[in-house]
Amino acid sequence: MHLKRILRLLPSVFLLAALTLQGQEDYKTGDDNKDVKLHASDTRYDVNRFKYNPIPRTPKNIILMIGDGMGVSQVFAGMTVNEGELFLENFKHIGFIKTQSSNNYVTDSAAAGTALACGIKTYNGAIGVNTNGRPRRNIREVAEKEGKSTGVVATSSITHATPASFVAHQTNRAMYEAIAADFLETDIDVFIGGGYKHFTDREDNRNLVNALEKKGYNVLRDMDYITKITHGKLAGLISPEHPPRYSEARGDMLPKATRTAIEILDDDEDGFFLMVEGSQIDWGGHQNNTVYIVEEMLDFDRAVGVALEFAAGNSETLIIVTADHETGGLGLNGGDISQGTVDGEFTTGGHTGVMVPVFAFGPGAERFTGIMENTDIARRIRRLMRN
Ligand code: MG
Ligand code: ZN
Secondary structure: OOHHHHHHHHHHHHHHHHHHHHOOOHHHOOOOOOOOOOOOOOOOOOOOOOOOOOOOOOOOEEEEEEEOOOOHHHHHHHHHHOOOOOHHHHOOEEEEEEOOOOOOOOOOHHHHHHHHHHOOOOOOOOEOEOOOOOEOOOHHHHHHHOOOEEEEEEEEEOOOHHHHOOOOOEOOOOOHHHHHHHHOOOOOOEEEEEOOHHHHOOOOOOOHHHHHHHOOEEEEOOHHHHOOOOOOEEEEEOOOOOOOOHHHHHOOHHHHHHHHHHHHHOOOOOOEEEEEEEOOHHHHHHOOOHHHHHHHHHHHHHHHHHHHHHHHOOOOEEEEEEEOOEEOOOEEEEEEOOOOEEEEEOOOOOEEOOOEEEEEEOOOHHHHOEEEEHHHHHHHHHHHHHO
Protein backbone atom coordinates (compact mmCIF):
# COMPACT_ATOMS: atom_id res chain seq x y z
CA MET A 1 0.00 0.00 0.00
CA HIS A 2 1.13 3.54 -0.76
CA LEU A 3 2.60 5.27 2.32
CA LYS A 4 0.28 8.26 2.09
CA ARG A 5 -2.72 5.97 2.03
CA ILE A 6 -1.49 4.08 5.10
CA LEU A 7 -1.03 7.37 6.95
CA ARG A 8 -4.51 8.45 5.99
CA LEU A 9 -5.94 5.16 7.28
CA LEU A 10 -4.04 5.26 10.59
CA PRO A 11 -6.50 7.49 12.47
CA SER A 12 -9.41 5.13 11.68
CA VAL A 13 -7.39 2.22 13.03
CA PHE A 14 -6.75 4.13 16.26
CA LEU A 15 -10.41 5.12 16.41
CA LEU A 16 -11.58 1.50 16.06
CA ALA A 17 -9.21 0.42 18.83
CA ALA A 18 -10.40 3.31 20.99
CA LEU A 19 -14.08 2.42 20.48
CA THR A 20 -13.44 -1.24 21.37
CA LEU A 21 -11.56 -0.33 24.54
CA GLN A 22 -14.02 2.34 25.60
CA GLY A 23 -16.54 -0.42 26.19
CA GLN A 24 -14.66 -1.12 29.43
CA GLU A 25 -15.46 2.28 30.93
CA ASP A 26 -18.04 1.32 33.53
CA TYR A 27 -18.90 4.86 34.65
CA LYS A 28 -21.10 5.15 31.61
CA THR A 29 -23.84 2.96 33.07
CA GLY A 30 -25.84 3.51 36.22
CA ASP A 31 -29.10 4.56 37.77
CA ASP A 32 -31.58 6.37 35.57
CA ASN A 33 -33.31 8.96 37.73
CA LYS A 34 -33.69 11.73 35.20
CA ASP A 35 -37.03 12.97 36.51
CA VAL A 36 -35.78 13.56 40.01
CA LYS A 37 -36.21 16.97 41.61
CA LEU A 38 -33.33 18.16 43.74
CA HIS A 39 -33.51 20.20 46.84
CA ALA A 40 -30.66 22.51 47.73
CA SER A 41 -30.72 22.32 51.51
CA ASP A 42 -27.69 20.03 51.77
CA THR A 43 -25.61 21.56 48.98
CA ARG A 44 -26.41 25.29 49.16
CA TYR A 45 -23.37 27.55 49.62
CA ASP A 46 -22.71 31.29 49.60
CA VAL A 47 -20.81 32.84 46.71
CA ASN A 48 -18.24 35.58 47.35
CA ARG A 49 -17.70 38.43 44.90
CA PHE A 50 -14.13 39.00 43.79
CA LYS A 51 -12.92 42.25 42.25
CA TYR A 52 -10.36 42.40 39.50
CA ASN A 53 -8.95 45.70 38.24
CA PRO A 54 -8.06 45.10 34.61
CA ILE A 55 -4.45 46.19 34.13
CA PRO A 56 -3.27 45.42 30.59
CA ARG A 57 -0.43 42.98 31.27
CA THR A 58 0.45 39.35 30.71
CA PRO A 59 -0.38 36.84 33.42
CA LYS A 60 2.37 35.23 35.47
CA ASN A 61 0.17 32.29 36.46
CA ILE A 62 -2.46 30.49 34.38
CA ILE A 63 -5.12 28.18 35.81
CA LEU A 64 -7.15 26.29 33.20
CA MET A 65 -10.23 24.63 34.65
CA ILE A 66 -12.18 22.07 32.60
CA GLY A 67 -15.64 20.83 33.48
CA ASP A 68 -15.86 17.59 31.52
CA GLY A 69 -19.24 17.47 29.78
CA MET A 70 -20.16 20.92 31.14
CA GLY A 71 -22.53 22.66 28.74
CA VAL A 72 -24.65 25.71 29.50
CA SER A 73 -27.46 23.46 30.85
CA GLN A 74 -25.10 21.81 33.33
CA VAL A 75 -23.95 25.25 34.52
CA PHE A 76 -27.50 26.49 34.89
CA ALA A 77 -28.69 23.30 36.62
CA GLY A 78 -25.99 23.92 39.23
CA MET A 79 -26.89 27.60 39.45
CA THR A 80 -30.57 26.75 39.96
CA VAL A 81 -29.93 24.24 42.73
CA ASN A 82 -27.60 26.71 44.45
CA GLU A 83 -30.60 29.06 44.47
CA GLY A 84 -29.43 31.31 41.66
CA GLU A 85 -25.71 31.88 42.06
CA LEU A 86 -22.34 30.36 41.26
CA PHE A 87 -18.72 31.46 41.66
CA LEU A 88 -18.70 31.45 37.86
CA GLU A 89 -20.64 34.74 37.95
CA ASN A 90 -17.42 36.51 38.96
CA PHE A 91 -16.24 36.08 35.39
CA LYS A 92 -16.96 39.06 33.10
CA HIS A 93 -15.21 37.84 29.93
CA ILE A 94 -17.26 35.08 28.37
CA GLY A 95 -17.21 33.20 25.09
CA PHE A 96 -17.98 29.88 23.42
CA ILE A 97 -15.85 27.20 21.79
CA LYS A 98 -16.74 24.81 19.00
CA THR A 99 -15.79 21.29 20.01
CA GLN A 100 -15.74 19.19 16.80
CA SER A 101 -12.78 16.79 16.46
CA SER A 102 -10.87 16.12 13.22
CA ASN A 103 -12.97 13.08 12.41
CA ASN A 104 -16.26 13.59 14.23
CA TYR A 105 -18.96 16.24 14.76
CA VAL A 106 -19.21 14.84 18.30
CA THR A 107 -15.85 14.78 20.03
CA ASP A 108 -14.64 12.50 22.80
CA SER A 109 -12.66 13.79 25.78
CA ALA A 110 -9.31 12.70 24.31
CA ALA A 111 -9.56 14.68 21.06
CA ALA A 112 -11.13 17.60 22.97
CA GLY A 113 -8.47 17.43 25.71
CA THR A 114 -5.76 17.39 23.05
CA ALA A 115 -7.35 20.42 21.35
CA LEU A 116 -7.39 22.33 24.67
CA ALA A 117 -3.87 21.18 25.59
CA CYS A 118 -2.01 21.20 22.26
CA GLY A 119 -4.07 23.53 20.07
CA ILE A 120 -4.67 20.95 17.34
CA LYS A 121 -7.69 19.13 15.97
CA THR A 122 -7.16 15.39 16.12
CA TYR A 123 -9.13 12.12 15.98
CA ASN A 124 -11.35 10.81 18.80
CA GLY A 125 -9.18 8.74 21.15
CA ALA A 126 -5.91 10.64 20.56
CA ILE A 127 -3.86 11.80 23.56
CA GLY A 128 -1.47 14.62 22.69
CA VAL A 129 -0.83 13.38 19.15
CA ASN A 130 -1.93 14.69 15.75
CA THR A 131 -3.97 12.87 13.08
CA ASN A 132 -0.82 10.99 12.03
CA GLY A 133 -0.17 9.83 15.60
CA ARG A 134 2.79 12.21 16.06
CA PRO A 135 3.33 13.89 19.47
CA ARG A 136 2.50 17.60 19.68
CA ARG A 137 3.67 19.86 22.50
CA ASN A 138 1.00 20.75 25.07
CA ILE A 139 0.73 24.07 26.97
CA ARG A 140 1.90 22.49 30.24
CA GLU A 141 5.11 21.55 28.41
CA VAL A 142 5.37 25.09 27.01
CA ALA A 143 5.01 26.44 30.57
CA GLU A 144 7.72 24.04 31.73
CA LYS A 145 10.01 25.32 28.95
CA GLU A 146 9.30 28.89 30.04
CA GLY A 147 10.59 27.98 33.50
CA LYS A 148 7.18 27.80 35.18
CA SER A 149 6.04 25.17 37.66
CA THR A 150 3.18 22.97 36.44
CA GLY A 151 0.41 20.80 37.81
CA VAL A 152 -2.62 18.71 36.93
CA VAL A 153 -5.59 17.92 39.21
CA ALA A 154 -8.61 15.74 38.35
CA THR A 155 -11.47 13.81 39.95
CA SER A 156 -10.83 10.86 37.60
CA SER A 157 -7.77 8.66 37.26
CA ILE A 158 -4.89 11.02 36.47
CA THR A 159 -4.25 8.83 33.40
CA HIS A 160 -7.79 9.43 32.05
CA ALA A 161 -8.25 11.34 28.78
CA THR A 162 -8.49 14.95 30.02
CA PRO A 163 -5.54 15.10 32.45
CA ALA A 164 -3.55 12.75 30.18
CA SER A 165 -3.81 15.27 27.33
CA PHE A 166 -1.75 17.74 29.39
CA VAL A 167 1.01 15.21 30.13
CA ALA A 168 1.15 12.25 27.75
CA HIS A 169 1.51 11.50 24.04
CA GLN A 170 -0.18 8.24 23.09
CA THR A 171 -2.19 7.16 20.07
CA ASN A 172 -5.03 5.72 22.19
CA ARG A 173 -6.66 6.99 25.37
CA ALA A 174 -7.01 3.45 26.77
CA MET A 175 -3.21 2.97 26.99
CA TYR A 176 -3.31 3.85 30.70
CA GLU A 177 0.00 2.20 31.59
CA ALA A 178 1.87 3.98 28.79
CA ILE A 179 0.18 7.25 29.84
CA ALA A 180 1.28 6.70 33.46
CA ALA A 181 4.86 6.07 32.27
CA ASP A 182 4.74 9.40 30.39
CA PHE A 183 4.48 11.24 33.74
CA LEU A 184 8.09 10.14 34.39
CA GLU A 185 9.17 11.82 31.16
CA THR A 186 8.07 15.26 32.40
CA ASP A 187 9.10 17.77 35.05
CA ILE A 188 5.54 18.16 36.33
CA ASP A 189 5.57 19.44 39.92
CA VAL A 190 2.15 18.38 41.20
CA PHE A 191 -0.47 15.88 40.11
CA ILE A 192 -3.47 14.82 42.17
CA GLY A 193 -6.17 12.36 41.10
CA GLY A 194 -6.83 8.62 40.98
CA GLY A 195 -5.07 5.90 39.03
CA TYR A 196 -2.56 4.46 41.52
CA LYS A 197 -2.81 0.99 39.95
CA HIS A 198 -1.60 2.20 36.56
CA PHE A 199 1.68 3.14 38.27
CA THR A 200 2.13 -0.10 40.19
CA ASP A 201 0.10 -3.00 38.77
CA ARG A 202 1.60 -3.04 35.28
CA GLU A 203 2.20 -5.51 32.49
CA ASP A 204 5.84 -4.41 32.24
CA ASN A 205 6.25 -5.02 36.01
CA ARG A 206 7.80 -1.57 36.46
CA ASN A 207 6.99 0.16 39.75
CA LEU A 208 6.48 3.78 38.75
CA VAL A 209 5.82 4.87 42.34
CA ASN A 210 9.42 3.87 43.19
CA ALA A 211 10.59 5.67 40.06
CA LEU A 212 8.63 8.81 41.07
CA GLU A 213 10.12 8.71 44.56
CA LYS A 214 13.60 8.39 43.05
CA LYS A 215 12.85 11.55 41.05
CA GLY A 216 12.07 13.35 44.30
CA TYR A 217 8.27 13.09 44.38
CA ASN A 218 6.34 12.80 47.58
CA VAL A 219 3.93 10.00 46.58
CA LEU A 220 0.84 10.10 48.80
CA ARG A 221 -2.53 8.33 48.72
CA ASP A 222 -4.46 10.13 51.46
CA MET A 223 -5.96 13.63 51.09
CA ASP A 224 -5.25 14.34 54.78
CA TYR A 225 -1.52 14.02 54.03
CA ILE A 226 -1.71 15.57 50.55
CA THR A 227 -3.23 18.81 51.87
CA LYS A 228 -0.32 19.22 54.32
CA ILE A 229 2.25 19.50 51.51
CA THR A 230 3.24 23.09 50.73
CA HIS A 231 6.36 22.72 48.56
CA GLY A 232 8.44 20.26 46.52
CA LYS A 233 7.16 17.64 44.09
CA LEU A 234 3.89 15.89 44.86
CA ALA A 235 2.18 12.86 43.28
CA GLY A 236 -1.22 12.44 44.95
CA LEU A 237 -2.81 9.18 43.84
CA ILE A 238 -5.88 8.92 46.03
CA SER A 239 -7.51 5.75 44.63
CA PRO A 240 -6.57 2.64 42.62
CA GLU A 241 -8.58 3.85 39.63
CA HIS A 242 -11.24 6.59 39.58
CA PRO A 243 -12.02 8.46 42.81
CA PRO A 244 -15.65 7.96 43.91
CA ARG A 245 -18.29 10.55 43.12
CA TYR A 246 -18.71 13.61 45.34
CA SER A 247 -21.55 12.13 47.39
CA GLU A 248 -19.89 8.72 47.74
CA ALA A 249 -16.83 9.43 49.89
CA ARG A 250 -14.87 11.78 47.63
CA GLY A 251 -16.33 14.89 49.28
CA ASP A 252 -14.49 18.15 48.68
CA MET A 253 -11.28 16.54 47.40
CA LEU A 254 -11.30 18.78 44.29
CA PRO A 255 -11.39 22.20 46.02
CA LYS A 256 -8.82 20.90 48.54
CA ALA A 257 -6.53 19.49 45.83
CA THR A 258 -6.85 22.76 43.89
CA ARG A 259 -5.80 24.76 46.98
CA THR A 260 -2.88 22.38 47.67
CA ALA A 261 -1.63 22.52 44.07
CA ILE A 262 -1.77 26.35 44.04
CA GLU A 263 0.02 26.50 47.38
CA ILE A 264 2.89 24.36 46.04
CA LEU A 265 3.12 25.94 42.57
CA ASP A 266 2.96 29.49 43.92
CA ASP A 267 6.57 29.13 45.19
CA ASP A 268 7.92 29.63 41.65
CA GLU A 269 9.02 33.20 40.83
CA ASP A 270 8.48 32.48 37.13
CA GLY A 271 4.85 31.59 37.77
CA PHE A 272 2.91 28.41 37.11
CA PHE A 273 0.44 26.59 34.89
CA LEU A 274 -2.25 24.44 36.52
CA MET A 275 -5.01 22.39 34.89
CA VAL A 276 -7.95 21.41 37.12
CA GLU A 277 -10.65 19.06 35.86
CA GLY A 278 -14.11 18.38 37.26
CA SER A 279 -14.10 14.97 35.57
CA GLN A 280 -17.40 13.54 36.68
CA ILE A 281 -19.91 16.13 35.45
CA ASP A 282 -19.54 14.06 32.27
CA TRP A 283 -20.29 10.79 34.04
CA GLY A 284 -23.52 12.16 35.47
CA GLY A 285 -24.41 13.09 31.89
CA HIS A 286 -23.61 9.60 30.58
CA GLN A 287 -25.85 8.16 33.30
CA ASN A 288 -28.63 10.71 32.52
CA ASN A 289 -28.49 11.42 36.24
CA THR A 290 -29.35 15.05 37.12
CA VAL A 291 -28.41 14.67 40.80
CA TYR A 292 -24.96 13.39 39.86
CA ILE A 293 -24.46 16.26 37.38
CA VAL A 294 -25.52 18.95 39.87
CA GLU A 295 -23.36 17.59 42.72
CA GLU A 296 -20.30 17.47 40.46
CA MET A 297 -21.09 20.87 38.92
CA LEU A 298 -21.29 22.53 42.35
CA ASP A 299 -18.12 20.76 43.51
CA PHE A 300 -16.33 22.07 40.41
CA ASP A 301 -17.70 25.58 41.01
CA ARG A 302 -16.35 25.53 44.57
CA ALA A 303 -12.92 24.63 43.11
CA VAL A 304 -13.37 27.66 40.81
CA GLY A 305 -14.02 29.68 43.99
CA VAL A 306 -10.67 28.52 45.43
CA ALA A 307 -8.86 29.61 42.26
CA LEU A 308 -10.71 32.97 42.27
CA GLU A 309 -9.75 33.64 45.87
CA PHE A 310 -6.09 33.18 44.93
CA ALA A 311 -6.30 35.17 41.68
CA ALA A 312 -8.18 38.10 43.23
CA GLY A 313 -5.40 38.42 45.80
CA ASN A 314 -2.53 38.92 43.34
CA SER A 315 -3.89 40.30 40.00
CA GLU A 316 -1.24 38.35 38.05
CA THR A 317 -3.22 35.14 37.60
CA LEU A 318 -5.43 34.33 34.62
CA ILE A 319 -8.20 31.77 35.19
CA ILE A 320 -9.96 30.19 32.23
CA VAL A 321 -12.91 27.91 32.88
CA THR A 322 -14.32 25.87 30.02
CA ALA A 323 -15.52 22.39 29.00
CA ASP A 324 -14.36 19.79 26.50
CA HIS A 325 -17.90 19.08 25.22
CA GLU A 326 -21.47 18.74 26.47
CA THR A 327 -22.74 15.35 27.69
CA GLY A 328 -26.29 14.00 27.71
CA GLY A 329 -28.02 16.69 25.64
CA LEU A 330 -29.34 17.96 28.96
CA GLY A 331 -32.45 20.12 28.86
CA LEU A 332 -33.97 21.83 31.88
CA ASN A 333 -37.70 21.36 31.42
CA GLY A 334 -38.68 22.87 34.73
CA GLY A 335 -37.31 24.14 37.99
CA ASP A 336 -37.59 26.65 40.80
CA ILE A 337 -34.63 28.86 41.69
CA SER A 338 -36.00 29.95 45.09
CA GLN A 339 -36.56 26.30 46.01
CA GLY A 340 -33.32 25.10 44.36
CA THR A 341 -35.06 22.42 42.33
CA VAL A 342 -34.54 21.44 38.71
CA ASP A 343 -36.01 18.88 36.33
CA GLY A 344 -33.46 17.56 33.83
CA GLU A 345 -34.25 15.64 30.65
CA PHE A 346 -31.73 14.08 28.27
CA THR A 347 -31.49 13.45 24.53
CA THR A 348 -28.61 10.93 24.64
CA GLY A 349 -26.36 8.83 26.84
CA GLY A 350 -23.37 10.15 24.91
CA HIS A 351 -21.77 13.49 24.11
CA THR A 352 -23.33 16.18 21.91
CA GLY A 353 -21.87 18.57 19.33
CA VAL A 354 -22.98 21.92 20.77
CA MET A 355 -20.67 24.82 21.61
CA VAL A 356 -19.59 25.02 25.26
CA PRO A 357 -18.94 28.13 27.40
CA VAL A 358 -15.62 29.81 28.21
CA PHE A 359 -15.20 32.06 31.27
CA ALA A 360 -12.02 34.15 31.81
CA PHE A 361 -10.85 36.21 34.79
CA GLY A 362 -7.64 38.18 35.28
CA PRO A 363 -4.94 39.63 33.01
CA GLY A 364 -5.47 38.52 29.40
CA ALA A 365 -9.11 37.54 30.01
CA GLU A 366 -10.30 39.78 27.17
CA ARG A 367 -8.57 37.45 24.68
CA PHE A 368 -10.98 34.61 25.48
CA THR A 369 -14.27 36.08 24.29
CA GLY A 370 -16.52 35.56 21.27
CA ILE A 371 -17.01 32.32 19.37
CA MET A 372 -13.75 30.40 19.14
CA GLU A 373 -12.47 26.96 18.21
CA ASN A 374 -11.41 24.74 21.14
CA THR A 375 -7.89 24.89 19.68
CA ASP A 376 -7.83 28.69 20.18
CA ILE A 377 -7.68 28.25 23.97
CA ALA A 378 -4.28 26.51 23.86
CA ARG A 379 -3.00 28.82 21.13
CA ARG A 380 -3.89 31.98 23.04
CA ILE A 381 -2.52 30.63 26.33
CA ARG A 382 0.71 29.70 24.52
CA ARG A 383 1.01 33.22 23.13
CA LEU A 384 0.45 34.74 26.59
CA MET A 385 3.11 32.48 28.12
CA ARG A 386 5.72 33.26 25.46
CA ASN A 387 5.27 37.02 25.88
MG1 MG B 1 -12.32 14.00 31.54
ZN1 ZN C 1 -17.78 11.49 28.28
